[in-house]
Structures are given as C-alpha cells and as structure tokens.
Amino acid sequence: MPLSQFKGFGGVVIRGDMRGDPDDPLVLLVHGGGQTRDIWNDAAAALVRAGRQVIALDLRGHGESEWPADGRYEFGAYVEDLRAILAQLPSRPVIVGASLGGWVAAVALGEDGGHLASGLILADAPPDLDLSNIREAAGTLRAASETAKGAWDPRILERFDLEDALRRFKAAAPRIRVPALFVRGALSDITDAASASRIVEQIPAAEYAEIGEAGHLVASDRGDLFSATLLDFLERRIPRFVPEYRSGSDARTLRDALGCFATGVTVVTAFDTGGEPVGLTANSFTSVSLDPPLLLVCIAKTSSSLKALALAEHFAVNVLHIGQQPASSLFAVPGEDRFRQTPWKRGRHDAPVLSNALANFECRRHQMHDGGDHIILVGEVLRATFDPRRDPLLYFRGKYRRLHFS
Numbered sequence: 566m567p568l569s570q571f572k573g574f575g576g577v578v579i580r581g582d583m584r585g586d587p588d589d590p591l592v593l594l595v596h597g598g599g600q601t602r603d604i605w606n607d608a609a610a611a612l613v614r615a616g617r618q619v620i621a622l623d624l625r626g627h628g629e630s631e632w633p634a635d636g637r638y639e640f641g642a643y644v645e646d647l648r649a650i651l652a653q654l655p656s657r658p659v660i661v662g663a664s665l666g667g668w669v670a671a672v673a674l675g676e677d678g679g680h681l682a683s684g685l686i687l688a689d690a691p692p693d694l695d696l697s698n699i700r701e702a703a704g705t706l707r708a709a710s711e712t713a714k715g716a717w718d719p720r721i722l723e724r725f726d727l728e729d730a731l732r733r734f735k736a737a738a739p740r741i742r743v744p745a746l747f748v749r750g751a752l753s754d755i756t757d758a759a760s761a762s763r764i765v766e767q768i769p770a771a772e773y774a775e776i777g778e779a780g781h782l783v784a785s786d787r788g789d790l791f792s793a794t795l796l797d798f799l800e801r802r803i804p805r806f807v808p809e810y811r812s813g814s815d816a817r818t819l820r821d822a823l824g825c826f827a828t829g830v831t832v833v834t835a836f837d838t839g840g841e842p843v844g845l846t847a848n849s850f851t852s853v854s855l856d857p858p859l860l861l862v863c864i865a866k867t868s869s870s871l872k873a874l875a876l877a878e879h880f881a882v883n884v885l886h887i888g889q890q891p892a893s894s895l896f897a898v899p900g901e902d903r904f905r906q907t908p909w910k911r912g913r914h915d916a917p918v919l920s921n922a923l924a925n926f927e928c929r930r931h932q933m934h935d936g937g938d939h940i941i942l943v944g945e946v947l948r949a950t951f952d953p954r955r956d957p958l959l960y961f962r963g964k965y966r967r968l969h970f971s
C-alpha cells in the first residue's frame with residue numbers, strides 16, 4: 566500500500582495510506598486515540614468497492630506518523646494537523662472520524678472551516694465523558710500501548726487536554742454546515758445514547774444511527790454493519806454522481822454549473838434621461854479587447870436599469886472590493902434607494918462612479934447585442950482607475966467569498 570505523506574502542524578509528518586481511484590470522490594478516515602489506521606480496514610475496502618477513494622491517516626504520535634520530539638499532543642495540535650492536511654488535498658473530502666478523530670474533524674469544520682470538507686461522519690465520538698470512564702479507558706489504552714509494542718506514544722496521555730476537546734466539540738457542533746451522521750455503537754460504554762442524541766440535535770444537518778453488537782470501536786467491532794450504514798448515508802446525502810445539464814433540462818443545474826466559474830462583483834451604473842443615477846449588481850463582466858479597449862456586461866432584459874443603460878451614451882463598471890458586499894446586496898434587490906445609501910460621484914465621462922471601489926471603468930457605449938434573455942452591452946473604456954491595495958469581493962457557487970492565500 567503506498568503511504569502518502571502530509572505536513573501537519575509545526576511540520577510534523579503525518580502518514581496515511583491511499584486506496585482507490587484518485588478520480589473518485591475522496592473519503593478521509595481519522596482514527597481515535599490509541600488506535601491506528603488499521604481500524605478502518607473493512608470500511609476502506611467497502612468504500613473503494615463503492616467507487617470512493619480513501620485516505621486512512623495515522624494521527625500524530627500514532628502508527629507510522631511522526632511522534633514529535635517536543636511531545637505536542639494537546640487537542641489543538643490534532644485540529645491544526647487536520648486543517649493543514651485538508652489544505653493539501655486537491656478536493657474537499659468527506660471525513661469519517663472515530664472518537665478523538667471525530668472531535669478533531671468536527672472542530673476543524675465547525676470552527677471556521679466549513680468549506681474544508683463535504684461531509685462528516687462521527688463514529689462514537691462522545692460529547693461528554695465520565696472521568697471514571699476515562700481513567701478506565703486510559704488504563705486500558707496504556708496496557709494496549711504496551712502490548713501493541715508502541716502503536717502510539719504513551720506521552721499522549723500526559724499531554725492531551727480532554728476538557729478543551731469536549732468544550733470545543735460541543736461549541737463547534739451547531740456550526741457544522743455539511744451533511745453529518747453520528748454512528749453510535751449500541752454497546753458503547755464511552756458514548757451514552759442520550760448525549761449522542763443531544764449532539765445530533767445541535768448539528769444542523771445531522772442524522773443518527775446505532776450499530777447493534779458494536780461497542781465504542783464501532784468501525785472495527787462490526788465493520789460490515791458500519792460500512793453499510795456509512796455507504797447508505799453517502800449515497801443519499803453526498804452522492805458520487807456528477808450533476809449533468811442537458812439542453813432543455815432544468816435551468817437550476819445550468820445555473821449551478823455556471824456558478825462554478827468564480828468571478829468578482831461589479832455594479833454597473835449610468836444616468837437615466839432625467840439625470841438620475843441607476844445601477845445594478847452584475848458579475849457577468851468580462852474584458853474583451855485591449856486595442857481598442859473594450860469590455861462587456863450582460864444585463865437581463867427584465868432589469869429595470871436596462872432602458873437607462875441602453876439609452877445612455879456612457880456607463881461605468883465599478884468593481885467592488887471585499888468591504889463592499891453591502892453595496893452588492895443593495896444593488897441586487899429592487900425597491901431600495903441604492904444611491905442614497907452608497908457614496909458616489911459624477912465621473913469624468915458623464916456616468917456615476919462608486920467611490921472607493923476596487924476599480925472604476927468609465928465607458929462609452931460601443932455596441933449592444935442580443936443575448937437570449939440578456940443584452941450584451943459592450944463599452945469602450947475611456948478611463949480606468951483602481952486601488953492596488955484592496956482585495957476583491959468574489960462570488961462563487963451563489964455565495965460571496967474572499968481571496969484565500971494558502
């Protein structure tokens with residue numbers, strides 16, 4: 566099995582084995598404390614058979630991952646490891662985390678990382694822990710570590726901060742935005758059914774399942790039942806098929822496909838024949854030509870600004886910066902007094918320009934073309950100004966975004 570290698574928090578080397586076709590959607594498997602990636606053998610085989618690619622990790626201080634010399638085994642280090650690994654993956658995986666692995670995944674996704682994965686499965690990750698249970702578990706784990714000849718670093722028991730893990734797990738739960746499944750072992754002595762149901766209620770899109778004849782180590786106790794439950798959830802909630810639009814089928818899918826093209830956001834402005842400013846939010850902006858200097862925007866035929874834009878000899882395209890999301894929203898809903906709430910001035914070429922935008926293009930109307938339910942408005946750029954110090958407001962898959970520098 567080829568071992569892949571990732572750089573974790575503080576440069577610690579995290580290893581995992583990769584199975585399946587790299588073109589298939591990815592599932593990342595994260596074991597619990599005192600375990601190794603071997604607990605996923607059944608689940609990994611079932612996932613690959615069902616057309617998913619799998620990476621099973623060894624956590625820091627476990628199995629073949631690095632056992633850091635500085636003994637950094639606090640909960641936050643595991644969370645940062647996972648975040649770093651997710652940033653190194655080419656696509657957003659579904660994460661399956663057992664026990665500690667579940668806490669780590671939930672916190673990485675809930676604390677500001679919703680975009681990092683496409684789904685989350687928590688395998689018997691207890692939201693509450695009775696300390697006597699833990700002492701007992703720690704005793705068992707210590708004994709296991711000795712018999713397993715160093716499958717994990719016993720220093721973990723000294724450095725791990727359980728209270729921080731539980732507190733952050735519970736705080737993160739309501740902020741998990743991806744489809745989620747909690748799988749409890751019906752015989753689990755670590756996770757009680759009532760606290761598991763409580764955490765499931767906290768996670769907005771979560772389901773709950775219980776595996777009979779399995780304890781806390783639900784994925785390996787009944788690998789067959791665990792895999793079946795996992796696959797059923799994935800097929801229903803995070804299917805592997807790629808959505809397809811065909812000419813004549815629903816416009817929603819086409820819109821979603823087009824939404825894969827990330828854009829900036831502009832507000833297109835002009836004066837109407839009465840000298841009043843008009844404008845609307847548009848992301849259909851495209852540069853067209855340098856010589857002559859041309860650009861275009863597509864304006865819906867239903868837009869109430871179209872008439873003014875079509876009649877005005879000049880118009881402006883104002884590219885918004887990251888702080889101008891309120892302006893974007895304002896210019897995209899009808900019935901608001903858009904210009905009273907937004908600083909603007911008359912440009913040099915008889916079009917209103919928004920103040921402090923990332924860039925302003927003042928244009929003379931060059932040509933108009935029919936474009937189905939839109940009009941393609943081509944402008945000749947007479948003047949362009951821009952602010953090199955600001956970041957753009959972005960739009961992708963129907964949501965505003967910001968640049969992310971990795």
Ligand SMILES: Cc1cc2nc3c(=O)[nH]c(=O)nc-3n(C[C@H](O)[C@H](O)[C@H](O)COP(=O)(O)O)c2cc1C
Nearest residue numbers: 845846847848849863864865868869870897898899
């Ligand atoms: C991010 C974003 C991009 C948009 N892009 C366009 C566009 O390119 N062309 C368009 O006609 N409408 C676009 N719209 C929709 C218009 O802004 C919206 O329908 C607006 O209310 C039209 O105003 P009006 O009818 O006063 O002209 C966009 C909306 C948003 C939020």
